Amino acid sequence: MSEVLLVEDDLSIAIVINAALADEGVQVIHVQSIAERDRMLATRRFDALVTDVMLPDGDGIETIGAVHARWPEMPVVILSAQNTLDTAVRATDTGAFEYFPKPFDIDELARTVRKAAGDGGGNAAQAQDEPLVADGLPLVGRSPAMQTVFRMITRVLRNDLTVLILGESGTGKELVAEAIHQLGSRRDGPFVAVNTAAIPAELIESELFGHEKGAFTGAVARNVGKFEQAAGGTLFLDEIGDMPMQAQTRLLRALQSGAVRRVGGQEEIRLDVRIVAATNKDLEPEIAAGRFREDLYYRLNVVPIVMPPLRERADDVEVLARHFLQSAANEGLPRRQLTPGAARLLSQQPWRGNVRELKNFIYRLALLAREDTVDADALEPLLRSDAAAQGIAPGAVAPSTVAGVLGGGDTLPAAAVQPTVTGADISDAVLAWLANERPESGSIYAAAIAALERPLFTEILRSKGGNQLRAAQALGINRNTLRKRLNELALDPESFVER
Numbered sequence: 001m002s003e004v005l006l007v008e009d010d011l012s013i014a015i016v017i018n019a020a021l022a023d024e025g026v027q028v029i030h031v032q033s034i035a036e037r038d039r040m041l042a043t044r045r046f047d048a049l050v051t052d053v054m055l056p057d058g059d060g061i062e063t064i065g066a067v068h069a070r071w072p073e074m075p076v077v078i079l080s081a082q083n084t085l086d087t088a089v090r091a092t093d094t095g096a097f098e099y100f101p102k103p104f105d106i107d108e109l110a111r112t113v114r115k116a117a118g119d120g121g122g123n124a125a126q127a128q129d130e131p132l133v134a135d136g137l138p139l140v141g142r143s144p145a146m147q148t149v150f151r152m153i154t155r156v157l158r159n160d161l162t163v164l165i166l167g168e169s170g171t172g173k174e175l176v177a178e179a180i181h182q183l184g185s186r187r188d189g190p191f192v193a194v195n196t197a198a199i200p201a202e203l204i205e206s207e208l209f210g211h212e213k214g215a216f217t218g219a220v221a222r223n224v225g226k227f228e229q230a231a232g233g234t235l236f237l238d239e240i241g242d243m244p245m246q247a248q249t250r251l252l253r254a255l256q257s258g259a260v261r262r263v264g265g266q267e268e269i270r271l272d273v274r275i276v277a278a279t280n281k282d283l284e285p286e287i288a289a290g291r292f293r294e295d296l297y298y299r300l301n302v303v304p305i306v307m308p309p310l311r312e313r314a315d316d317v318e319v320l321a322r323h324f325l326q327s328a329a330n331e332g333l334p335r336r337q338l339t340p341g342a343a344r345l346l347s348q349q350p351w352r353g354n355v356r357e358l359k360n361f362i363y364r365l366a367l368l369a370r371e372d373t374v375d376a377d378a379l380e381p382l383l384r385s386d387a388a389a390q391g392i393a394p395g396a397v398a399p400s401t402v403a404g405v406l407g408g409g410d411t412l413p414a415a416a417v418q419p420t421v422t423g424a425d426i427s428d429a430v431l432a433w434l435a436n437e438r439p440e441s442g443s444i445y446a447a448a449i450a451a452l453e454r455p456l457f458t459e460i461l462r463s464k465g466g467n468q469l470r471a472a473q474a475l476g477i478n479r480n481t482l483r484k485r486l487n488e489l490a491l492d493p494e495s496f497v498e499r
């Protein structure tokens, strides 16, 4: 595989180039300055050099003489935003292999670089199996919509501004939050994620701010809250739109004052966290309905990043699918490839569950496909069985969706493959539950979630033979979250282990 040195200080462009070159079977080593370029080139030659012109420590063209002197045979491709005749002339004067004014056609650039680097890049099919990782960040996407997201990410890396990530479930909000942390100046600190909707209302304050020993019944030891755990790093507040009102007030107060106090404690603890929040809810109607505090919304919505749904960026589907096939293979599933026809067919699907649904589907495909190369004909029945699982009236819940999510090879308990249950049934069940249980005011939400989780977790754990990792994967939640909730619900996963 050929290796290319990319000198580019614009991270969003670097990410896109890296992804495109990975597609061409070219490995990219990315640096951001002339000094770093020269350090890399002091000891080794690359198959090609791709360089921007305006770099933080100088001009990529003016300093190219030293590169030529050291490695006269190494082809150089120049990228430039200074689309003037002068730059073009200077680039050509250096004897550069090619010169690309920005904005350029990324595919054309990728092809040119592969050619410059010699066809050591292998064939394209092989290339597509390469993980598309930029600076350790597996955020895949080449669509203009994702380039806008990348650009927004790069704008918040050198500051601590609060970021609010908006988008449907499964669009990659958490991944973006992690990217902001990993690429930003707080990367050496912790990244602490809290699902604010999953914490029972009565525990949320102690979870976020911590508590002193004896602060309330059951507080047998001092607990350090998420704000403190995230000190020096990033606190990711997920599902912020579902945060209970009382906790919203406390959170707002903490953000305003820049300090927190543990429950039952006196000491003021100064905050040293970057806040990244996310929600799949449209917050404006929530504010209008009095369920979300407007002042908190303005505190959080300093830099909004909107994640486009996958159906609005169909050109990302193929590259994502190949990425997930690669990660499935890395995790021990059979290595599969898609024909162009199969990739096209995937791009035409609605993907209502966004990238998460595509990822689950691809893993299932890796597991179930009969041949290593999957064409459109082989894909069709798998898509049909998925659509059958999901092609249900809006609001309705089909147990067969569970079968789809669980993936092939799983035998489901008979109860789970009964005919479709309509949405009305679950509403009826909620109403009946409210009437019968009369949950205590102030904790109705937590009690309802617990009532739903209990049968849900029981069913999924049973189908997974008590394997918590597989159950968490099927549910699409973190294993620790599942373990914690099972604990709180006093459900023993051991009791589902098949013996």
Ligand SMILES: Nc1ncnc2c1ncn2[C@@H]1O[C@H](COP(=O)(O)OP(=O)(O)OP(=O)(O)O)[C@@H](O)[C@H]1O
Residues within 6 Å of the ligand: 138, 139, 140, 141, 167, 168, 169, 170, 171, 172, 173, 174, 175, 176, 238, 279, 280, 320, 323, 355, 356, 359
């Ligand atoms: N652009 C992407 N490149 C690679 N993987 C992605 C991308 N977007 C999402 N994923 C993967 O899809 C899955 C869902 O993403 P993530 O959990 O970040 O979504 P989310 O928007 O936070 O969802 P939710 O609102 O349900 O919490 C994860 O496994 C994530 O790694």
